[in-house]
Amino acid sequence: MTNRLLILVLLLSIFTSCRQNKELIYLQGIDPITKGNQLKEKIYKIRENDILSVQILSMSKDIMEVFNGVITQSVQNNYNDASLYFQGYSVNDSGFVKLPIIGNVSVKDLTVKEAENLIQKKADEFIKDATVMVRLADFKITVLGEVKMPGTYYIYNNQENIFELLGKAGDITDYGNRKNVMIVRQTKDGTATFRIDLTDKNSVISDSYYLLPNDIVYVEPRKNKSIKLITSDYSLIITTLVSTLTSLVLIVSLLKL
Numbered sequence: 106m107t108n109r110l111l112i113l114v115l116l117l118s119i120f121t122s123c124r125q126n127k128e129l130i131y132l133q134g135i136d137p138i139t140k141g142n143q144l145k146e147k148i149y150k151i152r153e154n155d156i157l158s159v160q161i162l163s164m165s166k167d168i169m170e171v172f173n174g175v176i177t178q179s180v181q182n183n184y185n186d187a188s189l190y191f192q193g194y195s196v197n198d199s200g201f202v203k204l205p206i207i208g209n210v211s212v213k214d215l216t217v218k219e220a221e222n223l224i225q226k227k228a229d230e231f232i233k234d235a236t237v238m239v240r241l242a243d244f245k246i247t248v249l250g251e252v253k254m255p256g257t258y259y260i261y262n263n264q265e266n267i268f269e270l271l272g273k274a275g276d277i278t279d280y281g282n283r284k285n286v287m288i289v290r291q292t293k294d295g296t297a298t299f300r301i302d303l304t305d306k307n308s309v310i311s312d313s314y315y316l317l318p319n320d321i322v323y324v325e326p327r328k329n330k331s332i333k334l335i336t337s338d339y340s341l342i343i344t345t346l347v348s349t350l351t352s353l354v355l356i357v358s359l360l361k362l
Contacts, residue, residue: 129279131268132306147264147315149241150214155318156193157202157212157220158242161228163235168206193242206231217241217263246316248274250324251281265316267301267308277303281324288313289321 151157163169194202200213202220207227212220221239228235244260253275267286277283288299301313308314316322 129283131283131303132308133304134306147312147317148216149263149317150216151196151200151212151220151241153196153198153200153213155196156242157196157217158193158238158240159202159204159224160238161232161235162238163232165233168232168235241318244318246270246318246320246322248322248324251278251326252276252324253278260318266314267303267316267322270316270322277324280326282327283324285325287323287325288316289323290317291319 161169194204196202196212200211201209202212203209204224204227207224210220210224210227212223215223217239221237224239225235225237228237240263244265245257246260246265247257248270249255252271255274258270258273267288271277283303284305286301286303288301290297290299299313301308301311
């Protein structure tokens with residue numbers, strides 16, 4: 106009886122381990138990316154109500170203080186999400202951003218780099234030796250569901266892929282469905298949803314690989330999560346019983362000697 110229980114527990118453990126291990130592996134069977142199989146970067150276009158962080162560097166201290174205000178004086182110590190948001194420049198409903206000295210600049214439907222180049226040209230008309238730096242101050246992504254640290258994450262570069270985001274969130278839990286991760290995205294036509302299989306090697310060239318500002322990433326639990334939890338509990342109970350029975354058999358055998 107004891108031997109049968111041991112074999113049952115061993116087989117159950119091996120089967121569960123092999124199946125679970127396969128479901129946890131990302132990018133299965135991936136090969137080196139070839140020239141004809143390039144990653145598809147998502148280029149974000151500026152929209153109404155976006156917040157832009159615009160800085161102008163100049164040899165003139167007065168110009169920098171007029172344009173950048175508190176940012177130039179405290180950037181080293183207080184460069185955080187709140188300061189970027191409240192000291193940034195909002196894109197109005199008409200697609201313009203109003204900047205000191207320069208005035209209104211139309212940035213809607215431009216990339217961040219294109220907006221930077223345009224503002225640079227405008228700045229050159231008013232400011233000598235100006236250097237313009239522009240970036241999104243409200244580039245944030247929310248991740249929910251079966252990840253270790255769900256929440257909203259601010260992004261400090263122009264591109265963020267889904268693996269980088271999951272790394273910030275502590276990775277998907279063992280109970281998360283890596284084969285059907287959902288991305289919710291606001292578009293000009295309304296809310297759109299995308300699905301991506303992170304175990305598939307081709308996910309790195311899918312349209313959902315690179316994330317955009319205000320995306321929501323939701324990792325669903327696997328359908329058999331509750332079964333796995335129950336199985337895990339029963340496996341622990343059976344293992345404990347087998348261990349106890351084995352100890353009792355050993356004690357009885359020793360007493361008979």
